[in-house]
Amino acid sequence: MTRHRSRLGDDCVLDEPENVGYLHDESADPAIIGNRARVRKGTIIYADVEIGDDFVTGHNALVREQTTIGDGVIVGTDTVIDGTTDIGSHVSLQTGVYVPTDTTIGDNVFVGPRAVMTNDPYPVRRDVDLVGPTLEDGVSVGANATILPEVRIGEGAFVAAGATVTEDVPADTLALGSPARHHDLPETLSGENTLYE
Known part of the structure; x- marks a missing residue:
């Protein structure tokens, strides 16, 4: 499924689909999100991001370009991942973390x-x-x-x-x-x- 420069797996719930695959560069690859993601309102995920299965965010999180995230990751409300970052699997970034x-x-x-x-x-x-x-x-x-x-x-x-x-x-x-x-x-x-x- 393609949506605003993104490719989503099965059973994903996005409060604001237009905020996934934010286009920072016309040549950017789509954001890729695995199965069973739950992306809450206000969260922005850039293009050139790759995320595994069972991804969950709070509200108003930001994941910038060239970030890779494994499976089973939680990105809490108001957390910022400023890009060019590698995050493994089964990681919990609680409210307001800055990466x-x-x-x-x-x-x-x-x-x-x-x-x-x-x-x-x-x-x-x-x-x-x-x-x-x-x-x-x-x-x-x-x-x-x-x-x-x-x-x-x-x-x-x-x-x-x-x-x-x-x-x-x-x-x-x-x-x-x-x-x-x-x-x-x-x-x-x-x-x-x-x-x-």
């Missing part, structure tokens, strides 16, 4: 409300390549956390609410505070995220 260009998010990742990732180490002061952070598989990020450019959050790590992450976080580590310090992951936070259920 800058050139960010990588693995599988089974949770990002809490109003968490912010950045990609510019010298905003409007120097001309540098923009590189967002990398969140490896199984990462959890608490509400209102900030993750700076090029930071890598290791597999299974947990970033506490309100933390400011300025350097890489090893796998299976707790990052806590501002600037974040690394701690052993408490037993209560160990184990996998349960986003596959």
